[in-house]
Amino acid sequence: MSAPARSGMSAHARRLVRDALRACALACYALTTAACTGSQSILNPAGPNAGNVSRLWWLMFYVCAAVFLLVIAFLAAALARTRRRTNKLTDAPDTEPDAGRERRMRGVVTGAVVVTVIILFVFLVASFTTSRSLYALSDPNNLRIKVNGQQWWWQVEYENDVASQTFKTANEIHIPVGQTVTLRLTSSDVIHSFWVPNLGGKRDLIPGHETTLWLKADKAGTYRGQCAEYCGLQHAHMAFVVVAEPVEQFNAWMEAQRRPAAPPANAEQQRGQQVFLASPCVMCHTIRGTDAGASVAPDLTHLASRQTIAAGMLPNTRGHLGGWVSNSQELKPGNRMPPIPLAPEDLQALLSYLESLK
Ligand code: HEC
Ligand SMILES: [Cu+2]
The missing domain is CATH 2.60.40.420 (Cupredoxins -  blue copper proteins)
Structure with missing residues (x-):
């Protein structure tokens, strides 16, 4: 009766340990392959500040990974030992004196507490020095x-x-x-x-x-x-x-x-500029060199020189620009630019003008 229950229990524990190790391996794999190359990654530092931040990150990662593996190892050892001892119990009584076990237990717990305090102290000092280093670049001539x-x-x-x-x-x-x-x-x-x-x-x-x-x-x-x-x-x-x-x-x-915006270079762009200046666009946007001088929205003077529109959301292409100007609320619901209905020819002329703002 008790044998199957026991083996079921230890199979469960073994599965737990295996899953934990597998998760750890997967995390390491993901970290080393994907994260270290990205253009938005703390693990791919391109300057001194990011270098300091990532060094702190790696320190914490290695220490925590070591602690994690140790805990798993102790857990596995404890499970294996319990099993051995329970097996023994059925044949002969456990002979180890209680006092000895107690003393060992106290030693292990004290050791763990001391190591934890040391680790936390190292982390404290490391994060403090990293924070300080981030201010080192301050200079009035920057x-x-x-x-x-x-x-x-x-x-x-x-x-x-x-x-x-x-x-x-x-x-x-x-x-x-x-x-x-x-x-x-x-x-x-x-x-x-x-x-x-x-x-x-x-x-x-x-x-x-x-x-x-x-x-x-x-x-x-x-x-x-x-x-x-x-x-x-x-x-x-x-x-x-x-x-x-x-x-x-x-x-x-x-x-x-x-430099101010390039003047329209052809009739189409000319018309586009007129559409812009006659629309509510001028109540929010600036195009330097024209009468549009409001500043509650992105400056469009050199819009075409930028890689993206709508704060990194869309590539700066004519298609996306057209979608944005016709109804930005469909693309970025709730954003502060209202839909402004334009006749199709006016929209095309406006896009030609916006695309000329290099
Ligand atoms: C009520 C103010 C308002 C009006 C009117 C308005 N916009 Fe905007 N516009 C904004 C705001 C705010 C943003 C930034 C939205 C965001 O990214 O969240 C924006 C973004 C844009 C962008 C993208 C800029 C970039 O660099 O990301 C373009 C292009 C643009 N507007 C063109 C126009 C045109 C053309 C008109 C007229 C047909 C117009 N806007 C009318 C407020 C306005
Ligand atoms: Cu935010």
Whole structure:
């Protein structure tokens, strides 16, 4: 009667141990194959801050993995021993004196507590020094970029002591490789959080309170960022890209962005501009060089130079642009741009104009 029950029990335990080890192996596999290569991954650092964060992460990962494996090993050993002892019990009584077992037990528990305290202390010191290191890039001579979070997109303003040299763009931040930039973060509605995992840690954007983040990219590349603080319906579609490029390329980009929009080059684009200026578009958007100067929505002066529209949600192609302008509420429900009905020819002309805003 008791034999089948016992073996059923240990089979269950064996299955548990096997599943735990399998999960562990799977996690290791996923980590080493997928996560270490991504353009939105803390495990693929492209700058000093992200490097420090990922070193802390790996320390925690290895220590916790070791603890996990030890616990599983002890669990397996304990199960095997219980089984042996129970078998023995049926033949002869257990002869080990209780006092000895008690003493060993106390030793093991004390050891486990001491090791746990040491591990937690190491984690405390490591995370403290990592936090400190994130401030080391602070320098008043850094390039300054102001990032304002809004439901659900990012306004990006390149600051300069000369007012005419400042300019705004949206959802795409270019930075020179090898130079530190200072990001001044603000929000005009709710709390958002700025996070480019490949370049650094998170920093909240808090209404009425400016926060600062320093970024430096050592490797050229395009890194994806994402709002990391739930901020409403379209929080998941509040992404952006950081393009780190060689200094000359960055300077050329900045020069181009400072210029006003290119004037319409043909009759179609001319008509598109008229449609834009005669529509409610001008109540929200800016196109520098035209009468449209509102700033509650992304600056469209160089819209066509950007990789994505709608805060990283859609590739910047004519098709997606057409879908967005005809009814953005279908693509990104709840976003702050109302549907604006346009005649088909007007829409096509408008798209031609928007596509010319390089
Ligand atoms: C009431 C304000 C408002 C009006 C009017 C408006 N928009 Fe927008 N528009 C927005 C907001 C806000 C966003 C950002 C939405 C988001 O990504 O969540 C946006 C985004 C866009 C984008 C994508 C920009 C990018 O870089 O992601 C385009 C293109 C655009 N609008 C074009 C237009 C055109 C063309 C019109 C007129 C037909 C128009 N908008 C009218 C508020 C407005
Ligand atoms: Cu958010």
